[in-house]
Amino acid sequence: GQNIDQPTEMTATEGAIVQINCTYQTSGFNGLFWYQQHAGEAPTFLSYNVLDGLEEKGRFSSFLSRSKGYSYLLLKELQMKDSASYLCAVRVNYGGSQGNLIFGKGTKLSVKP
Amino acid sequence: DGGITQSPKYLFRKEGQNVTLSCEQNLNHDAMYWYRQDPGQGLRLIYYSQIVNDFQKGDIAEGYSVSREKKESFPLTVTSAQKNPTAFYLCASSTSGILLGNSPLHFGNGTRLTVT
Numbered sequence: 001g002q003n004i005d006q007p008t009e010m011t012a013t014e015g016a017i018v019q020i021n022c023t024y025q026t027s028g029f030n031g032l033f034w035y036q037q038h039a040g041e042a043p044t045f046l047s048y049n050v051l052d053g054l055e056e057k058g059r060f061s062s063f064l065s066r067s068k069g070y071s072y073l074l075l076k077e078l079q080m081k082d083s084a085s086y087l088c089a090v091r092v093n094y095g096g097s098q099g100n101l102i103f104g105k106g107t108k109l110s111v112k113p
Numbered sequence: 114d115g116g117i118t119q120s121p122k123y124l125f126r127k128e129g130q131n132v133t134l135s136c137e138q139n140l141n142h143d144a145m146y147w148y149r150q151d152p153g154q155g156l157r158l159i160y161y162s163q164i165v166n167d168f169q170k171g172d173i174a175e176g177y178s179v180s181r182e183k184k185e186s187f188p189l190t191v192t193s194a195q196k197n198p199t200a201f202y203l204c205a206s207s208t209s210g211i212l213l214g215n216s217p218l219h220f221g222n223g224t225r226l227t228v229t
Contacts, residue, residue, distance in 0.1 A: 004155070033217055033218075035217075042220035042223055043156075087156070100146075100161060100171075101156075101158075101218060103148075103155035105155040
């Protein structure tokens with residue numbers, strides 16, 4: 001079966017660094033995505049990893065280890081507006097079609113002053 | 114500006130009624146998707162379509178139906194057969210096939226359906 005695990009909730013302080021982990025066990029792997037979702041809104045794309053290593057995008061970085069089935073999202077210089085849910089999603093081959101995403105349950109991050 | 118439009122944002126229906134959720138995109142994407150989001154659960158795939166006039170069931174298709182008569186439009190009907198229809202519904206689109214690469218899903222703002 002398909003399984004993606006993330007912590008349910010995390011709390012961090014404004015200005016700090018937080019790491020959100022994601023482990024996955026899926027049939028096939030064609031890339032891993034991180035999305036940010038504010039309550040009641042659409043998820044927005046943050047990052048994509050398909051090869052092992054670190055991808056950096058401003059305050060956000062994402063790491064992938066395919067052999068370990070593991071990824072993390074690193075958020076630096078936290079701001080209050082970073083309070084949101086962070087969704088880990090793996091692109092798999094599904095039903096003969098390419099590209100469908102399997103989502104984790106999301107990690108709700110609360111940033112405190 | 115290109116994007117995905119879902120309407121309405123909030124929808125209320127009585128149990129036993131069918132209801133259709135609208136999704137329109139002007140991103141020229143071939144693939145479109147419907148996800149359902151419930152508290153404490155990940156997004157779950159209801160239906161997807163890789164090309165006009167073709168669609169496939171996702172993980173939780175029972176009680177739902179879709180059509181894809183135009184590239185821009187992918188409406189979802191929640192039928193009376195769906196046992197727990199109250200949820201947040203998200204429509205998404207992406208490029209498809211060999212163009213996928215790092216192409217992410219683009220989501221609409223969602224429709225919150227409440228059935229009483």
